[in-house]
Amino acid sequence: MSDPLRLLLAAPPDLPVTAGLAPLVEALRTRGAAVVHAPPGTGKTTLVPPAVAGVVDGRVVVTQPSRIAARAAARRLAHLLGEPVGETVGYSVRGDRRAGRRTRVDVVTTGLLLRRIQQDPELAGVGAVVLDEVHERHLDADLTLALLVDLRTHLREDLSLVAMSATIEADRTAALLGGDVPVISVPGALHPVEVVWCPPPAGVRRTDDRGITPAFHDHVAATVRRALAGHGGDVLVFVPGVAEVDATLRRLAGVDADVHALHGRLRGAEQDRALGEGPRRRVIVSTAVAESSLTVPGVRVVVDAGFSREPRTDHRRGLASLVTVAVSRAAAEQRAGRAGRLGPGTVLRCWSEADHAHLAAHPTPEIATADLTAFALEVACWGSADVESMALLDQPPAHALAAAREVLVGLGAMTEDGRATPRGRLIAGVPADPRLARALIDGAGLVGAGRAAEVVAMLSEGVRAPGGDLVAALRALRADRTSGSWRHQVTRLEEVVATQGTTGDPPALTDDVAVGLVVALAHPDRIARKRSGTSSYLMTSGTGAALDPRDPGPLAGLEWLAVADAERRPGQREARIRAAAPLTEDLALEAAAPSWTEVDEVTWTGGRVLARRRTLLGAIELGSVPLGDPPAQAVSDAIGEAVAREGIALLTWTDAATALRARLDFLHRALGDPWPDVSDAALTEDLDPWLGQQLARVRSAQDLRRIDVAAALRGMLPWPAAGRLDELAPERVEVPSGSSVRIDYSQDQPVLAVRLQEVFGWTAVPVLADGRVPLLLHLLSPARRPAAVTADLESFWDNGYPGVRADLRGRYPRHSWPEDPRTAPATARTNNPRRR
Structure with missing residues (x-):
């Protein structure tokens, strides 16, 4: 030592x-x-x-x-x-x-x-x-x-x-x-810290869809003034991000103290001023950087706004961002502890004690919520194919890791089996997110190494863009001689480009589209085109997006945008564009060339076949032309998809087809296999077994109407069981009067609706499906009005018929109503000739 x-x-x-x-x-x-x-x-x-x-x-x-x-x-x-x-x-x-x-x-x-x-x-x-x-x-x-x-x-x-x-x-x-x-x-040695609850006034919302509200910023500043007036020592103020630090500083103008900002984007000298004691009382407005890993001398009072920044990623849409969330109880305790290092201190919390009880116990580990693209590339470069075998406190979510690997494969940084490519190792050597590293490497030859480094440094620093306009943000950085952190990063990135030997003769692009091209190289899935007739955009990923309608800025109305930052909040249909730059169609194609495709599309639309060749950039349609002679299989597939989507009612169902389907449905329910399932779900799930041959010949709505559905259903009948269809589920049954009456199979139990007089002589109802299911008789009056329902004639003749006979004799006196229907002759005639 x-x-x-x-x-x-x-x-x-x-x-x-x-x-x-x-x-x-x-x-x-x-x-x-x-x-x-x-x-x-x-x-x-x-x-x-x-x-x-x-x-x-x-x-x-x-x-x-x-x-x-x-x-x-x-x-x-x-x-x-x-x-x-x-x-x-x-x-x-x-x-x-x-x-x-x-x-x-x-x-x-x-x-x-x-x-x-x-x-x-x-x-x-x-x-x-x-x-x-x-x-x-x-x-x-x-x-x-x-x-x-x-x-x-x-x-x-x-x-x-x-x-x-x-x-x-x-x-x-x-x-x-x-x-x-x-x-x-090691036991702690903090002095006691008094907790003062300072919730905002009634009616003041802490956050809205933009983040922390101006009214709550006012409340935080008022709480700082209260801390200065009522307590001694320096004051450390916790807010979630750089924008909130700046907003708080503006509101503290004129206080009787030296006010300093503290966050990661400041130059070293500015950070040192915030961390060093001064001649006057100080207020240090900080992000979470001062939560536990920094010692800020002189602090006896903490004002906690109660928020922090956490990464959130919508992996399905490829949207990652930092969101403002309520601080956890553990983090709140750490912040409060900053007031108890020198002696007894005070923390003023800008929320209520009741709200505190509902806070999460601990912050969420980043591995559970963050974009895992850089993580996956690091693992691949380390040579570990099995993340589960690594000594991680928590395993990454499987879907998030799969999404990250898909991005890396698209960048050419990883093979399909998870190995880092030489390009991937090159990307990993750039001190930036893999997407930004790709933009630097490929953008240097397209816009020049200097401009590519400037834009990538700006994006990696998370610079706020006024009105979402990244071009304006870049110009402001160039003009600001105090933007030391950004300038250092630009220099380092230029050195990386020089080390890699990236050369090129970049075209003469204006800053507007040069910034857009670098952004598009970093996020080709976020290239956006304005939707016709609206103010919203469609990104190549398929996600809808829109500028803030309250402050659209100079980007409003542009046909193409390269989106660097977008966030889709729960319950919102479209993502909100927070930072973007102008783009052209040619440069969009340059940046997202692998997403360019031509597809022949045949669909059933508006009752007709629509065939066209579409040119696409991801989900964005660049143009389309009609296809005069689409492939027969594509037409058949389109109509099949329409039938599956809109249901079999799209077909022409004759009475014969409907009746046959009902008989088959009865046998499937009564006997099961080998009788086919002919429910809507079964028929639309797979059309080929019963409609395939006829669908192959369909080219138009007229052809679709000509499909013989009954023939298609008969083609589903099992052999040799098909020969017993009329035996097991006959269309009609002959009754004692000699009439042939149609059976109704549309009910749960087959129904025979017949005049009561026509079944005189029957002692039992016919039984279908190999004797398993009796017919349900709907016995009718001579005027075909319902008189009785039974599936047990023996019981009906003994118990139900006497009452029915008495009723019908009074209403139909010219008809024969014998006392013993078992032996009486059945008749289909409507009156009694002996009473003429």
Whole structure:
């Protein structure tokens, strides 16, 4: 161990984590791994890395979830050593590195360590990795932990691992590192924090479809003023995103304090001002970056707006975005704890105690909700075909992983069997999302390396576009000399392009369409064309989209758009376009060439066959021409689909066909196989067995009307059982009068409707289906009015007939109504000749 680190551990600051350093050192010497469970404010980020450095040979790499946190942690430890950053302690973040050959502790962002592992799986020169804030469950942190476990198991058994968590996730993390890895718990040392509930006034909505409402922003600012007036110390304000930070800053103009913003897009100097104590009282308006991984000195009061940003992905439509959600109870407690580090503090929560009880217990892990495209590419580059075998705290949703792999196959970054292609490894080497990496690589030769880098940097930084106009956003970035983070990213991306040797003679495109082309290269599934006669758009993915009708901006009315950001909220029919740039049809075809297709389409529309050749870009129709002589099979298939879709009523059903179908339905219900199912569902599910030959000859509605449905049904009859159809389910039955009466099979039980006098002499009703189902007799008066219903003549003659006879004799006195119908002659005549 270097002397400065040894000296620090010999006389460490009075921090709670010192009690856990000895067991940590013992765990590393005996097990090579440990989990440190310590709440925020215990000093684990400051003192654990020096303790680890005293046990291992080589450099100690410490991860932090953000660039701000990495730089701040390195500076804090270097300050304790009395050295400048870059000597014993350094940091490495995107676009900024301060570390040298003497550096023993290197604080890095998790994403940067992930890149190092992919480029150097043995992590040469690294003796230990300390993963801080693993409880935050960021996607790259979960993946980095899994890769380190795999690396330690198969390549570097000597590599020491320490995972640090502020929550009960510590036990699950220890299980991933190995069954015998100890959890070292350090008690917290926070001072008591008073909770003050500050819900908004009645009638003030906290959010609407745009996010946080202006009225709620006013309430948050008013709560900050209340905190300044009623409590001492600096005030730390939590809002969900950069736009909300800016909105709050505007509303705090004129307060008697120095007001600072704190978020990841600020230049390093601005971040340092927010993190350093000043001559006056301070208000720091921050995103969740200050939740647990940063120490903000001087804070005694926290104002919590109660929201955070979480990734949400509509995998079916390919729409991924950050959404504003209510903070979890665990995150709210961490935020409140920021007020109790120096002494007793206060948190003012901008919601009610009743609302607090309904908050989620913990934030949702990103792996469950985020777009997994970058994750899937990293796994493929690592060479792991089975994600389930990886040491992940939670497995990714299967449908989300499948959607991500489909995107990567479309980019040419992955093979169908999940292996990374050379192009995929090239894309993975770009410090951006795979879609943006593709846009940089392919766009450099189309719009120039500089412009491609500018647009990709803008998209990767999540820059807000006024009115959704990305061209205006780019021009504003170019004019803003303070946009240091964006400029650093542009430079790095230009270096990537130069390293890859991407060359080309780009056409002379204006910024308008150049921005659109790069966006379209990144998101070819979001190329959008205006729908005829409307203000909405259709994207190549098939998803409808629209600009904000309240603020459509300069993009309104443009025929083609390249959409960078769109969100479809629950209950909305179309996605809301939040950022886009103009495009032309030619450039749309350039960006989404694999989506260009020509299809011959034959449909049954409006009672006729419609055949056309359509030119498509994904779901967008570019044009169509009629097909004069469509293939016969295509016509048959179209009509078959129409019958299946609209039902068999589309066919011409004669009385004979309807009657035959009813007889077959009766036999199927009564006897089952081999008699076919002729229900609507069965007939439309598969038309070929009964209509196939006749459908093949159909070319028009007239041909469809000519189909002989009865013949088609007869073709379904089983052989040799078909020969017994008339025996098992006869069309008619002869009654004692000599009449041949049709049987009605349309009811659940076959019905014979016959005049009562025509069945005199019968003692039992006929039985169908091999004696299984008796006919149901509907006995009629001479005027064919219902008189009685029975399936048991013996019982009816004895019990029901006397009453019916008395009634009918009074109404029809000229007819014969014998006392004994069993022996009386049946007659079809309508009167009694003996009474003439």
